[in-house]
Amino acid sequence: MKKLMRLATVLAMPVLMAACAHPITLKSDLERIPSVQTQQKIPKSVGYYIEPILLASEVTTPGGGGDSVKYFPYQDIEPGFYKVLSNVFKDVNRLKSAQDGEAISKYDISLIFTPMLQTSSSSSSALTWPPTKFTTQLTCKITDKNGQLILEKKIMGDGVAQFEEFAKDHSLSARRATEDLLKKLQNELLESPELRK
Numbered sequence: 001m002k003k004l005m006r007l008a009t010v011l012a013m014p015v016l017m018a019a020c021a022h023p024i025t026l027k028s029d030l031e032r033i034p035s036v037q038t039q040q041k042i043p044k045s046v047g048y049y050i051e052p053i054l055l056a057s058e059v060t061t062p063g064g065g066g067d068s069v070k071y072f073p074y075q076d077i078e079p080g081f082y083k084v085l086s087n088v089f090k091d092v093n094r095l096k097s098a099q100d101g102e103a104i105s106k107y108d109i110s111l112i113f114t115p116m117l118q119t120s121s122s123s124s125s126a127l128t129w130p131p132t133k134f135t136t137q138l139t140c141k142i143t144d145k146n147g148q149l150i151l152e153k154k155i156m157g158d159g160v161a162q163f164e165e166f167a168k169d170h171s172l173s174a175r176r177a178t179e180d181l182l183k184k185l186q187n188e189l190l191e192s193p194e195l196r197k
């Protein structure tokens with residue numbers, strides 16, 4: 001009987017291991033997002049809104065070795081998103097709602113940003129769980145203060161890391177994807193003539 005119990009435990013271990021979701025973060029080093037010269041900035045005050053339910057949402061995607069990774073995409077990316085908007089525009093404010101009339105009036109906000117994120121991850125390793133490839137897609141709707149759509153941007157950030165690199169930082173591919181995404185977003189905003197009208 002003891003042998004049967006031991007065998008059942010051994011057989012169950014891979015199933016338990018496969019069901020494991022490891023926490024990682026998408027937060028990137030904000031110092032790696034290049035600053036913008038004052039003359040390049042768009043002289044407008046802008047706001048952004050992220051629904052509370054999205055800020056609190058945890059996402060699980062595949063890792064390696066049959067395991068998964070879990071993270072809070074909106075919480076993790078928000079500081080970098082704010083940094084990019086601050087680099088590009090004169091002033092940035094987080095809104096309490098998509099039509100936060102009080103803040104829009106108080107700060108003379110002319111553009112409102114609403115980001116939506118999609119993430120995916122995978123690993124080429126059958127033995128280690130951190131993802132070797134991570135992708136983050138941002139769809140950002142930009143409206144005027146009356147809710148009229150001005151522009152919609154879709155940007156993809158990719159991050160890759162190998163075992164030798166992520167041994168001390170299990171979030172490395174995710175961090176790199178965020179950094180790639182934010183740098184692309186900043187360039188796209190600076191080069192969009194619609195935002196300077």
